Amino acid sequence: MHVPDGFIDAPTSAVTGVVAAGALAVSLRGARRELGEERTAPLAGLVAAFIFAVQMLNFPVAAGTSGHLLGGALAAILVGPYTGVLCVSVVLLMQGVLFADGGLTALGVNITDMALVTTVVSYAVFRGLLAVLPRKRRSVTVASFVAALVSVPAAAVAFTLIYAIGGTTDVSIGKVATAMIGVHVLIGIGEAVITALTVGAVIAVRPDLVHGARGLRQRLRLRVNGELVDAPEPAAVPAAARTSRRTVWLTGLVASLVLAGFVSFYASANPDGLEKVAHDKGIDTKAKEHASADSPLADYGVKDVSDARLSGGLAGVIGVGVTVVAGSAVFWAVRRRRGADVSPANPGL
Amino acid sequence: MGAGHAHRLYRHGTSPVHALPPHAKLAAAFLFVLVVVATPREAMWAFAVYAVLLAAAARLARVPAAFLLKRLLIEVPFVAFAVLMPFVAQGERVHVLGLSLSVNGLWGAWNVLAKGALGVAASVLLAATTELRQLLLGLERLKLPPLLVQIAGFMIRYGDVITDEMRRMRIARASRGFEARGVRHWGVLAKSAGALFIRSYERGERVHLAMVSRGYTGSMPVVAEAVASPAQWRLALALPCSALVVCLLGWIL
Numbered sequence: 001m002h003v004p005d006g007f008i009d010a011p012t013s014a015v016t017g018v019v020a021a022g023a024l025a026v027s028l029r030g031a032r033r034e035l036g037e038e039r040t041a042p043l044a045g046l047v048a049a050f051i052f053a054v055q056m057l058n059f060p061v062a063a064g065t066s067g068h069l070l071g072g073a074l075a076a077i078l079v080g081p082y083t084g085v086l087c088v089s090v091v092l093l094m095q096g097v098l099f100a101d102g103g104l105t106a107l108g109v110n111i112t113d114m115a116l117v118t119t120v121v122s123y124a125v126f127r128g129l130l131a132v133l134p135r136k137r138r139s140v141t142v143a144s145f146v147a148a149l150v151s152v153p154a155a156a157v158a159f160t161l162i163y164a165i166g167g168t169t170d171v172s173i174g175k176v177a178t179a180m181i182g183v184h185v186l187i188g189i190g191e192a193v194i195t196a197l198t199v200g201a202v203i204a205v206r207p208d209l210v211h212g213a214r215g216l217r218q219r220l221r222l223r224v225n226g227e228l229v230d231a232p233e234p235a236a237v238p239a240a241a242r243t244s245r246r247t248v249w250l251t252g253l254v255a256s257l258v259l260a261g262f263v264s265f266y267a268s269a270n271p272d273g274l275e276k277v278a279h280d281k282g283i284d285t286k287a288k289e290h291a292s293a294d295s296p297l298a299d300y301g302v303k304d305v306s307d308a309r310l311s312g313g314l315a316g317v318i319g320v321g322v323t324v325v326a327g328s329a330v331f332w333a334v335r336r337r338r339g340a341d342v343s344p345a346n347p348g349l
Numbered sequence: 350m351g352a353g354h355a356h357r358l359y360r361h362g363t364s365p366v367h368a369l370p371p372h373a374k375l376a377a378a379f380l381f382v383l384v385v386v387a388t389p390r391e392a393m394w395a396f397a398v399y400a401v402l403l404a405a406a407a408r409l410a411r412v413p414a415a416f417l418l419k420r421l422l423i424e425v426p427f428v429a430f431a432v433l434m435p436f437v438a439q440g441e442r443v444h445v446l447g448l449s450l451s452v453n454g455l456w457g458a459w460n461v462l463a464k465g466a467l468g469v470a471a472s473v474l475l476a477a478t479t480e481l482r483q484l485l486l487g488l489e490r491l492k493l494p495p496l497l498v499q500i501a502g503f504m505i506r507y508g509d510v511i512t513d514e515m516r517r518m519r520i521a522r523a524s525r526g527f528e529a530r531g532v533r534h535w536g537v538l539a540k541s542a543g544a545l546f547i548r549s550y551e552r553g554e555r556v557h558l559a560m561v562s563r564g565y566t567g568s569m570p571v572v573a574e575a576v577a578s579p580a581q582w583r584l585a586l587a588l589p590c591s592a593l594v595v596c597l598l599g600w601i602l
Contacts, residue, residue, distance in 0.1 A: 004427055006464020010387045028496055038567035041496060045503020046511070046553030052504060053549075054542050060529050078546060090501050094473050097375075097484065097506070098358060100472035101423060103465065104382045153453070168460050171438050182522070193532075195540055201543030209550055334500040 003159075005103030012166025017208055023116045024089055032083025034211070047079050052094075058288045059194060069192045070104065070154070072118030073126075073148035075193045077140075078202065080211040081123040088115035104250040110164055126212055140213045148195035152188030157179040187213030213241040252347035358420070358476040365584065366410035366478045369457030372486025372575040373585035378475040382468045384596045390460040396467065399592060403470050405525055410478045420473045423446065424465050431458040432524035481505055499569060503556075511549050 008016075035043045044241040051071040058066040069092075077086035089111045102110045126147035133139035160177045167176070199210065207213050220231040366374070388395050407417055438454025479487070485505075489498045518541045529538055557565075577585075 004424060004461070004465035005382055005386050005468030008429070008459050010383070013386065024497065025494070028494055032496075038561070039554075041567075042503055042560065043550065043553040045500045046549045046556065047546075048500060048504035048509055049511045050546055050549035051509040052508050053515050054545060056512065056543055057515060058529075058537055059535055060531055079550075086497075086500065086586035087504075090497065094501055094505060096472065099423075099478050099489075100358070100420060100476060102473055103386075103468040104379050105386050105468070168417050168457060169459070170408045171434060171454070175437055181394040192543065193535060194542070197536055197539030198542045198546070201540040205543070207545060285488070313463055332448055342429060 002092075002102030003113070004104050005206040007168060008106060008109050008162060008164045009168050011104070012162060013108055015108075016112045016162060020111035020116065021090070022106040023085060023111070026088070027082040027085040031080075031086045034080040044079075044086055044090075047075065047083065048090045051075055051087055052091050055091075059190065062191070064080050065280070067187065069194050069198075070114070070118065070152065070187075070191055072114065073122035073144065073151045073191065074198060075121045076092070076123040077126055077144050077147065077199055077212040078210055082120055083211075084119040084123070085115050088119060109159075113155055113159050113162065118151045118155045121154040122147040125150050126188050130215070132210070135216060137203055137207070137213070137216060140203060140210070140216065143197050143198035144199040144212065145192045149188050149192035152191050153181050154186045156184035189216055354470055358473060359480060360412060360416065360477045362411055362478070364409060364411045364478070366406065368437055369478075369585050371479050371483040371582055372490035373487075373577045374475055374479055375484070375491060377459075377486045377585040379470050379588070380594050384589055385464055385467045385471075385590040388464075388596045388599050390456055390463070392602065393459075395595050395599040396463045398471075398595045399467050401589055402595075403474065405469065405473055405515050407470075410474065412477050414476060416477065417470055417473055421466055421469055424462075424469055427461060428465050431461050434458040434461075451534075491497060495568060503553075507549075507552070508557075510552070511545065514548060515541075515545055 014139040031044055032040050034240050051074075054069050054074075055071055058069065072088050078084075079087070091116060092110050093107065096110070097105055101195050126143045129143035129146055130139060133143060157177075157180075160173065160180050162174055164173045166201060199212070203210050203213055207216065221228050222231050223229075235318055261275065365586050379428035383397055385396075388399075404414070407414065434457050435450040436448075438451040438457060441452050443455075444450070476484075485498055485502050488501070489495060504575055522541070524536065527534070527537060531537075
């Protein structure tokens with residue numbers, strides 16, 4: 001959805017313009033690194049043309065309605081985050097200048113929202129998932145599904161934020177957020193399916209072209225005396241990778257425990273921004289209490305522990321523990337199943 | 350690429366507006382839209398004056414009104430949003446024809462419609478009178494990073510090629526009896542999209558090699574320098590300057 005002129009007020013448009021310009025400068029530099037110094041212009045240009053064209057490819061849903069790809073997540077996964085931001089921005093810029101699609105003064109809003117937020121969020125989610133999923137081709141597809149699924153509502157949230165700061169109409173933020181995020185969760189599902197299928201199709205033919213799958217190179221095999229033998233690997237790398245991964249895990253766990261347990265000790269007990277808006281506007285009078293409202297951890301405190309700070313901290317630690325256990329359980333289950341059923345036909349990548 | 354690199358909105362002509370250097374036109378259009386956005390929404394007459402100013406510019410450029418108005422249709426999704434606004438916005442309400450409408454919502458709807466329509470009209474006028482290559486030259490003159498302009502240039506030049514490639518794939522699918530009717534057929538379409546990506550990327554590699562073999566080292570040679578005389582700047586900036594006067598009057602009155 002291209003924002004037209006007059007939808008967001010002038011100061012906010014100017015600020016987002018500065019944000020967009022900064023993002024473009026950074027991604028120009030990053031794209032040179034990703035594509036190679038002098039190859040940048042033709043390759044990024046052709047990828048931008050691809051995004052421009054693929055946005056016109058209609059995916060029929062049912063009974064005459066159809067959707068199309070937005071392409072932010074797809075670009076980030078296929079060609080890398082910097083080139084992705086750059087290409088989607090160029091597409092938006094040209095649509096604004098040549099086709100009057102999206103206002104000239106709203107270019108900053110459009111680039112920040114649709115190029116920057118979508119691409120960066122999806123790439124962060126994608127990388128995060130790849131770090132924990134097994135190193136297989138299927139994982140890339142799964143990760144791109146989730147990345148695209150998250151990226152579209154993330155853009156809707158970003159738009160709602162920009163609207164909250166500089167919207168020219170006073171429709172309540174709650175209504176805008178509900179409408180925007182509700183619709184975009186649905187769009188996100190479609191985007192996720194198409195992105196995952198497309199990434200899967202590219203990986204099947206040219207896995208070397210997929211930026212997000214660079215870690216999955218096939219091992220070099222040599223034919224020695226008529227037999228296929230694995231080429232000797234540089235020995236130091238896997239050991240180093242394993243220790244560093246363990247360090248990352250431990251650091252992450254400790255950091256979240258510290259944040260959840262210790263920092264929430266001192267955190268403000270006031271409701272956060274959105275809850276405050278909801279309260280001020282009277283929206284939350286209608287809001288139903290969450291189904292787990294009377295669970296032992298409701299409202300981030302532990303029942304029967306009277307000290308508010310201690311209770312908050314404890315709840316945080318327990319929450320982190322439960323999340324880690326549940327996450328690991330799911331992860332191990334998935335990994336074991338996958339290891340069992342794919343191994344003979346497709347011995348990894 | 351045989352169609353002379355003209356984009357869909359361009360209308361060939363020899364008017365004074367067509368003859369203006371591209372960066373002056375770009376700056377004028379951008380400043381005009383900026384002034385329009387900064388105008389208070391209560392000054393309804395100001396928007397009428399803006400429309401008259403744009404109409405005068407369009408007349409000078411010999412762009413027919415029907416062409417401009419047809420292109421305004423791109424705003425339709427936002428018209429739908431604007432129509433909803435008086436019903437969902439808060440604040441005091443008025444009753445018109447038995448409907449309860451929010452005053453703020455009505456102002457908001459007017460604001461989005463008026464500014465959006467003027468913005469689209471200004472962009473259409475710019476695109477209708479400026480050739481693609483000129484537009485890119487103008488963007489470069491306005492100090493956009495040269496690499497960004499190059500990328501935009503490649504995107505536009507090869508956009509038609511890639512779109513054509515997609516069309517050929519569609520014909521190939523159709524001639525084999527494929528018809529996309531629902532979600533079940535997304536797999537085939539996504540494979541086409543994947544193939545399109547591979548073809549685009551490989552074409553990029555070939556284009557790069559072809560350029561390197563012709564002496565490309567990362568920057569394009571400047572063939573035609575766009576320069577604007579003071580008189581041309583005056584003509585181009587007449588539009589945003591008169592709009593600025595109207596805007597200031599709108600704030601004062």
